[in-house]
Amino acid sequence: MSKQHSQISQDQEARMARFGLSVAAGLNAQCEQLPADIGERLRFAREQAMLKAKAARLAQPELVQQAAAVPQGDSLALQGGPGGKPSRWLKLASLGPLLLLVLGLLLIQHSQWYQQILAAAEVDTALLSTQLPPAAYSDPGFREYLNEDQQPATEQPE
Structure with a gap:
């Protein structure tokens, strides 16, 4: 069941990546048609957003990052013995x-x-x-x- 869950999550990630690339390609195509001053303001705003996102990731506590690394399908309840089986x-x-x-x-x-x-x-x-x-x-x-x-x-x- 874990293999099936990981296969589903990999499929979802692949779909999201394709969607993100298609949106980025569409925006880049439309960006070429914009006037230079609007394109420059958008570039500056994009850089500012990337800096804020990077600062937010660095400020995030380690515990939250570790909790995000836990697979979504597993439960933390009653996992005591080896192999995740409860005793x-x-x-x-x-x-x-x-x-x-x-x-x-x-x-x-x-x-x-x-x-x-x-x-x-x-x-x-x-x-x-x-x-x-x-x-x-x-x-x-x-x-x-x-x-x-x-x-x-x-x-x-x-």
């Missing part, structure tokens, strides 16, 4: 965060489930430990009745 430990370590995420979600689900069981047990305990009139069971607001019944028991007059 088993590297693959296993990359699964660690996913495993922690799943375990965290399971813990949250278990905690929510446990909270619901405790709330239901609290209501059941309150229903079984107090004497309620039969109408309280059919009342839609029987939880409020239970809460009102428990509040005076917890607050003691001074």
Whole structure:
């Protein structure tokens, strides 16, 4: 696959070079028809642009130049072993965060489930430990009745 990728990039570079040469030839042909003063200004502007481009290339840090030299088809992720193949430990370590995420979600689900069981047990305990009139069971607001019944028991007059 790397050979195919390099063949494609070589074809692209050849096409770009041909295109650049044809554009340059067209501009050179048109340049001969321009008046002398315009041609001189264009030559001066071209020289200034070339000097600025050279200065920009020299000012570019070495790391950026080295990064540009890396082939475009390769990935930097999970390349640990010889030949660019990732090692088993590297693959296993990359699964660690996913495993922690799943375990965290399971813990949250278990905690929510446990909270619901405790709330239901609290209501059941309150229903079984107090004497309620039969109408309280059919009342839609029987939880409020239970809460009102428990509040005076917890607050003691001074």
